[in-house]
Amino acid sequence: xxxxxxxxxxxxxxxIVSNPAGATLFLNEENRGPAPVKLRLPAGTYQLRLELxxxxxxxxxxxxxxxQSNSFTLARVQGSVHLDSEPRGARILLDGxxxxxxxxxxxxxxxxxxxxxxxxxxxxxxxxxxxxxxDTTLQVRESLKKVPPAKVNIxxxxxxxxxxxxxxxxxxxxxxxxxxxxRI
Numbered sequence: 001x002x003x004x005x006x007x008x009x010x011x012x013x014x015x016i017v018s019n020p021a022g023a024t025l026f027l028n029e030e031n032r033g034p035a036p037v038k039l040r041l042p043a044g045t046y047q048l049r050l051e052l053x054x055x056x057x058x059x060x061x062x063x064x065x066x067x068q069s070n071s072f073t074l075a076r077v078q079g080s081v082h083l084d085s086e087p088r089g090a091r092i093l094l095d096g097x098x099x100x101x102x103x104x105x106x107x108x109x110x111x112x113x114x115x116x117x118x119x120x121x122x123x124x125x126x127x128x129x130x131x132x133x134x135d136t137t138l139q140v141r142e143s144l145k146k147v148p149p150a151k152v153n154i155x156x157x158x159x160x161x162x163x164x165x166x167x168x169x170x171x172x173x174x175x176x177x178x179x180x181x182x183r184i
């Protein structure tokens with residue numbers, strides 16, 4: 001009679017390793033869990049797919065004919081982000097690195113990122129965002145809140161001196177000044 005079950009020489013031990021580890025393995029569209037995965041497979045050709053967040057998915061046929069270990073390296077996606085602020089002209093710190101001022105288009109690696117927008121006279125804004133695929137440009141647009149005007153008393157030790165703020169004579173004390181840098 002024909003014995004069913006595993007006959008030596010028909011099933012093979014196969015190990016699938018992803019680099020970085022943890023990619024979800026699909027064999028013939030069946031989810032086999034996160035790599036590294038050890039399987040006993042009948043000999044034959046399988047369609048392999050590996051998927052990992054922030055990485056380009058990898059698809060290729062795999063031939064099983066002996067005990068084997070296959071290692072696959074996944075490339076991180078490169079994405080685009082368009083950073084803008086209202087008002088424009090804010091300095092952008094991307095993951096702590098100064099990359100320029102808004103509006104700005106920028107290419108970067110897939111993953112979680114933080115943009116910090118800094119503009120004189122406005123509260124800084126931290127904006128977390130994620131790049132998950134290469135084919136879309138993420139729009140990151142943030143309205144910056146003005147720091148409220150401050151009341152400032154400006155005095156001079158010499159009586160009767162005219163005080164100019166930003167080349168304008170000071171009308172009243174305390175002066176109400178917009179936040180930012182002023183010239184006295």
